Amino acid sequence: MTPILEARHLSRHFGALRAVDDVSFSLAPGELLALIGPNGAGKSTCFNMLMGQLRPTAGTVILDGTDITGKKPRHIWRMGVGRTFQITATYASMTVAENVQVALLSHHRRTFAFLPYATRLYRDEARALLDTVGMADQADRHAAILAYGDLKRLEIAMALAHAPKLLLMDEPTAGMAPRERVALMQLVADIVAERGVSVLFTEHDMDVVFAHAHRIMVLNRGQLIANGAVEAIRADPKVQEVYLGG
Numbered sequence: 001m002t003p004i005l006e007a008r009h010l011s012r013h014f015g016a017l018r019a020v021d022d023v024s025f026s027l028a029p030g031e032l033l034a035l036i037g038p039n040g041a042g043k044s045t046c047f048n049m050l051m052g053q054l055r056p057t058a059g060t061v062i063l064d065g066t067d068i069t070g071k072k073p074r075h076i077w078r079m080g081v082g083r084t085f086q087i088t089a090t091y092a093s094m095t096v097a098e099n100v101q102v103a104l105l106s107h108h109r110r111t112f113a114f115l116p117y118a119t120r121l122y123r124d125e126a127r128a129l130l131d132t133v134g135m136a137d138q139a140d141r142h143a144a145i146l147a148y149g150d151l152k153r154l155e156i157a158m159a160l161a162h163a164p165k166l167l168l169m170d171e172p173t174a175g176m177a178p179r180e181r182v183a184l185m186q187l188v189a190d191i192v193a194e195r196g197v198s199v200l201f202t203e204h205d206m207d208v209v210f211a212h213a214h215r216i217m218v219l220n221r222g223q224l225i226a227n228g229a230v231e232a233i234r235a236d237p238k239v240q241e242v243y244l245g246g
């Protein structure tokens with residue numbers, strides 16, 4: 001099976017710093033893969049290269065068999081790679097449903113110069129996506145008054161509006177309470193199971209990672225020091241030493 005995503009010998013240097021150093025991995029369709037590692041390990045740098053935000057110093061990124069190295073973020077997004085941001089990117093003055101409708105409009109390459117008209121489009125699709133993320137009952141609320149965890153769910157619905165094959169989530173649960181974290185990753189796991197979307201995510205909370213990831217990769221000082229099943233990673237002395245402080 002062709003991997004949905006492949007990084008081959010990916011590196012990014014900032015001056016003398018090797019923020020990402022010769023990292024290779026692949027992601028299978030329908031896989032929920034965690035990238036973990038201490039602060040400054042190079043996780044976000046890795047994500048930024050995969051999304052076209054940052055040009056690699058060396059190496060290649062292959063999306064579904066196509067070399068996308070150095071392509072612009074918009075191009076990569078059009079090829080079916082969605083992402084959620086650490087800072088939520090919703091329109092505060094619109095309702096929850098309208099935010100998803102705008103994402104659907106954008107997916108269908110329609111502009112929304114006149115909002116009252118735009119928000120009559122894709123209403124049912126928006127409701128269905130809100131249902132997927134458990135927010136159907138909040139469709140008519142203004143995004144500005146949403147709780148943080150609900151904003152994150154909205155952001156996921158907006159990412160799904162683009163029907164991505166792959167979702168990149170850099171710390172999707174940052175700033176959330178432990179219980180919210182577990183619930184959000186449960187939602188992501190459900191989406192993976194139901195839609196066959198592949199997900200690469202980073203996460204600090206090890207309980208969340210161990211509970212939901214199909215596989216875990218560990219980055220330390222820019223290098224991939226482990227890559228395997230949850231139990232193997234848990235038992236790996238290298239991982240315990242650098243990451244879990246054990």
Ligand code: ADP
Pocket residue numbers: 014017019037038039040041042043044045046
């Ligand atoms: P993580 O997401 O794992 O916490 P980052 O990828 O953000 O780590 O950072 C990896 C290393 O690269 C850190 O030492 C960070 O300071 C450095 N770094 C990240 N972005 C830049 C940049 N634009 N310029 C210089 N150094 C950077």
Ligand code: MG
Pocket residue numbers: 043044045170
């Ligand atoms: Mg980071």
